[in-house]
Amino acid sequence: MTTTVTALLVSHEGARWLPAVLDGLSDQTRAPDRVVAVDTGSTDESPRLLRTRLGDGAVHSTDAGSSYGAAVAHGLTQLTQLTESAGPAGPDDWVWLLHDDSAPAPDALEQLLAVVESTPSADVLGPKLREWPSLRRLLEIGVTISGTGRRETGLERGEYDQGQHDRLRDVLAVNTAGMLVRRSVLEALGFDEQLPLFGNDVDFGWRAARAGHRTVAVPDAVVFHVEAAHRGVRQHQLKPSGYRRGERSAALYTLLVNGSAWALPFMLVRLFLGSLVRAAGLLLVRAPGEAVDELAGLVATYLRPWRVLAGRRRRRRSSTVPQRQVRPLLAPPWMPYRHGLDFLSDITSAVVLQAGDLSVARRTRRARGSGTAETGPVSEDAQNLPEDTGLLARLVTSPVAWVFAVLVVGAALAARGLVGAGSLSGGALLPAPASALDWWHLHLSSWHDLGTGSGAPAAPYVLPLAVVGTLLLAKAWLLVDVLFLLAVPLAALGAYRFLVRVTSSLPMSLWGAVAYGVLPVVSGSVQQGRLGTVVGTLVLPWLAHAALFLAPRYAPDRRRRAAWRTALWLALLTAFVPTAWLLALVVGVVALALALRGRSAQGLASGIASPLVGTLVLLLPWSVATWAHQGPASWLFEAGLPAPRLTEGLTRWGALLGRPGSDGAPAWMTLGVVLAAVVALARRDTRPAVLRAWVVIVAALGLVAVLSGGTYSTANAPTDQPLWLGFPLVVAQAAAVTAAALAGTGIRRRLAGASFGWRQPVGVVVVALAALTPVVSAVWWVWSGTSGPLERGRATTVPTYMTDAAAADPDNGILVVRGSRVAGFSYVLMRQPGTRVGDDSVMPSVVDQGPLTGYVEGLVTAPEPADVAGLTGLGVAYVYAPAPADVTLVGNLDSVSGVSPGSATSPGARAWQVEAPPTGADLVRDPDPLRPWLLALQGLAIVVVAVLAAPTRKARR
Structure with a gap:
């Protein structure tokens, strides 16, 4: 049978590029059999240009708010009417999709059809995309998507085309700018109406792969693409900020509707946290608009779960291939981490180069300040050294290092x-x-189970310790x-x-x-x-x-x-x-x-x-x-x-x-x-x-x-x-x-x-x-070292069985009494494995601990059963006297009823257990109701001040 190709051109406010695109169509060495153009409510010269070059019968219009998928569907409807006498589309009927900003090279269609003949199993083919107007920079040769929603092309940023990627290969998807697809496949799958502008190609390719169709990238076919929508240079109902928002929303939607069912909960959590991290990073580089778009895309997707559920139902109906067979076409799981390492590498290189520039600038300033120039013979070998001699060389020759x-x-x-x-x-x-999570808990809690309980705010240094400690893997x-x-x-x-x-x-x-x-x-x-x-x-x-x-x-x-x-x-x-x-x-x-x-x-x-x-x-x-x-x-x-x-x-x-x-x-x-x-x-x-x-x-x-x-x-x-x-x-x-x-x-x-x-x-x-x-x-x-009062050792000498009980239930408090009758006694009531950095700032006041102080005074002088009963009401399960335990205190606690000896692992220390179960009935837990609001105000202030303090960054276009 004879292969029939229909070029379907979608246009919207593209008058500045259409003449070159139409010239590319007319110059094809293998011309398409027919051309159908769909204009989506353009207000510029696009409709007139199309009708002048293609004729009124080939040009059709839709509303300005029509999505790309709707425009393609409208074009297919018109094509069906034109070919109604020929019957339904056969396997040799193809549709060549073009944008109004994608100019094909003269042999682009010929090269695509050559692969159709040599590879009959191919159902979707895509050309090599180069940047327009540079004509040499590579944009895409097939595309896939990472687990974080990033569009992956496998190309380096700004990479020039030198034939290094010229080989046929199966891919997940190809760009709709230049896509050649069997008409039957396009009519059966169509484009998802939930993706009005971005992400159509990746979603279509993913669904085609699940339906058992094969997508091939053809590097010998070349199309030059402006990427007007991605760069925000096209006049559209979407504002420039909406472009970034739309891209992110489309990426999240594509992952959630096409991913496997068992991984869906993991994807929901990962994408949510990843979006928050990306937004925070954008705020730190003073790009609040992009951060808002990131969060807006997240909210737009997550607050409409019915769209995701409906999309997954539609895909189940068309899927015939298990997800595991499509997985090799997706980006590797480690790809996001590689991008992170590349980002850190870029930062390191920038810092090294800036340090070199600063060093040269300092030498220049010193030379100018002394009224002399830096002179002296330079060897031929030194003159022939490359400009960037590497980080190691810089460190070796740097006195600072x-x-x-x-x-x-x-x-x-x-x-x-x-x-x-x-x-x-x-x-x-x-x-x-x-x-470090303990610091977070200390900072965010309105009530602290320390001693008899405290509603005091944690010292402000707890928050930076928690943040930096978290970065150090907690x-x-x-x-x-x-x-x-x-x-x-x-x-x-x-x-x-x-x-x-x-x-x-x-x-x-x-x-x-x-x-x-x-x-x-x-x-x-x-x-x-x-x-x-x-x-x-x-x-x-x-x-x-x-x-x-x-x-x-x-x-x-x-x-x-x-x-x-x-x-x-x-x-x-x-x-x-x-x-x-x-x-x-x-x-x-x-x-x-x-x-x-x-x-x-x-x-x-x-x-x-x-x-x-x-x-x-x-x-x-x-x-x-x-x-x-x-x-x-x-x-x-x-x-x-x-x-x-x-x-x-x-x-x-x-x-x-x-x-x-x-x-x-x-x-x-x-x-x-x-x-x-x-x-x-x-x-x-x-x-x-x-x-x-x-x-x-x-x-x-x-x-x-x-x-x-x-x-x-x-x-x-x-x-x-x-x-x-x-x-x-x-x-x-x-x-x-x-x-x-x-x-x-x-x-x-x-x-x-x-x-x-x-x-x-x-x-x-x-x-x-x-x-x-x-x-x-x-x-x-x-020579002297840094030791002194500071030393390294056990965090606490309190027996482990006591600290474990206190950690499991704060009411199993441990009353630690130190000192002697001669030197005086001191005490601390522990409800966790010892007092830690930051805990000292939220200890209860002496007034709040007044009842406990009275009971301790009774224990070290003349204890009564009422003192022991008071301890149970304050949630005390154990009494511990570190070595050397005072003889009078030991005798008092050994003789009073309601207390039985316990195990003390350290020599010279003594331990007792309160026989009655601790109730904590006398503890008053009264958190400050304003604390959460003040914490929220603090968090907002930190974000605002960090954004205002960050370097100014121009908006990405």
Whole structure:
């Protein structure tokens, strides 16, 4: 029989491309037997062009809102009327689908029909698509879909056609732009009306494969395609944003209606979570419109489940082939992960290239600043080196990489005493919880089963710990280990990023990075387990870097983004060290006053106010509720236990040299930096910048002077105690390092150019002392190690059978009583395997624990059965006295009725079990009804501020 081909051309507002498409049709070496054109309500010249070239009888119209499938169905109806006398369509009747923006090469149809003759089993054929107007870039040679709904072509982005893919192969689907399909197959399957514009080809190919039809990609046939709908350049009822929304909705619908029934629940969860992740990523790159489209496509699909169910019923009627036979045509399961790795690779390459550009720019600035050009012979081999010599070569030749590699090795050596099994704890640090999910529960709960119960809001640092801990596969212990054991290199990294911006000097930036990086250990913060100071030291340089762009010399858009970025960093810093907000307030007021004096405060006021006010919103509900639960003094205690026995009185020299305690390095080790910061005031050309650093020094030391003279308490720790002021001293030291680095930039050239006098020897001595300071401190750090009160061991000594019972039911509480009659007793009521990081911030107040305190006093003096009965009402099942257990307490509990001895695994410890089942009847669980609303407001604020802080991105077209 003779093969008959009908070209079916669908047009909508395509006048700019139609002349080339119609020319391509007329130039075919094997012309189609007939042409049917369907215009969907175009308002441009498309109908006139079609009628002029094809004749009135070949052109038909539908409504402007008609979908692509409806337009094809209308064209088939007209074709049936034209060929009614010839009878129904036979196996040799073919339909060649074309778009108004797809121009076929002259031999495109001939090449497709050649494969029809050589491969009789093929029912659907598709050409190679190239980009129009470039004509060389590949778009598609067959297409499939991944498990996340991504359209997969198997081509690299921007790949040129060099014949590398020219082989016949079976595919899931081919694009409708140039698709050659048996007319009987097209009439039997049709296009799904639920896909008005996007996804028709993949859905049709999937259904054709399930119906037993074969789809083949023919690379010798070429069609040039504009992809006007995908690029959003076609005038249509759908707005440009609707294009992206429509694509995503079509992808989700296609997967849900064509996927296997057993995998449907998994797909629903995977696509839902994947869409949320994609939307979050788009928000972080300042593409809120695309994020909204992503979520809108998800909502449009999930809120109309009847469409999915109806689509699956229709496909069951036409399916004759099991899903497993179609599975090889789908994208491999690992394909989405490969795209993720490619994305990370692209980011890494961009960062490496940017670092190289910055290095060249710094060398250029140094050369210009010295009035010289970088000259010198360049070998022929060096001239012939490729421009991108690879990441390894860059690292090997980079002094920055070597410095940080040495710091990481030093961190590994210094942590030698903290390697082993168990959790880091001791001093002010509690053990990490079993999972980061425990932090999420602590942050989101309105009521905490700790002690007698507490409705206090969790400390704000719990949320960032939960987020980062989740990224570390929910391993909370790993996050704590990284923060303390890698504190020095992490702090140095942030300091280098800040100093290289303000000094443009590589040597001074590296010197300052090391001098700042050792501060967590030379101050004793790491050794004492001071979580707040350690994290604050890591965050401070990033906050300072963001605040640099608040200066009036930057463009308004950059200043606005910098203000919100500063708000995020300040909120993170304040979450761990609340006094940082007070310090920022003082520095901001002083900076604004100085700017007003110099008449350069335009836009600075809002840039300072936004972070200060934004921080209070970002730290909800703690920033509001802590006043009622813990009192104003809660703003003075940083993350971690207060540990008053480790907090020593602060001396004047200790304050000036940054030594809040005795667990750090000798005070004289930082003398060189302090001396350099003082001498830096003598250099006139850098004095304005140095004075700004001194404003921070004075503000930090002033805050230390105010707070060091008193004692403070909170509702859950009513005993007055001194404050740990490690972080304000770190701020003062950081500002001193900055002042010294600013004045040290180009100091050798300046000393060499001046006439000889007293300045040269004094300058040499100061420079030598300053240069040796970080080196000596680093050597001391590696030699002494980071152990001290901080140690690694068991999270708790309480017997496992008790903690297991408490974990299964919070009413099986464990009353742990420590101390002696001589030294005094203390107690804690545990309802889980020990108190963990963050739990200390939500412990009940002394007033709330008043009844329990009375029962404990009775147990250690003259216990009565009523005391034991009171314990059952408060949900106490066990009493445990760690070694060495007080003799009087042991005798009291052994003699009182209602308590029986239990098993204590540690020598010298004693355990008892309350005989009556604990009821918890006297516990009052009264959660705050406003807490969920404040948490929702906090979450919304974080998302909004993150979007406002992210770099501006142009909308994708």
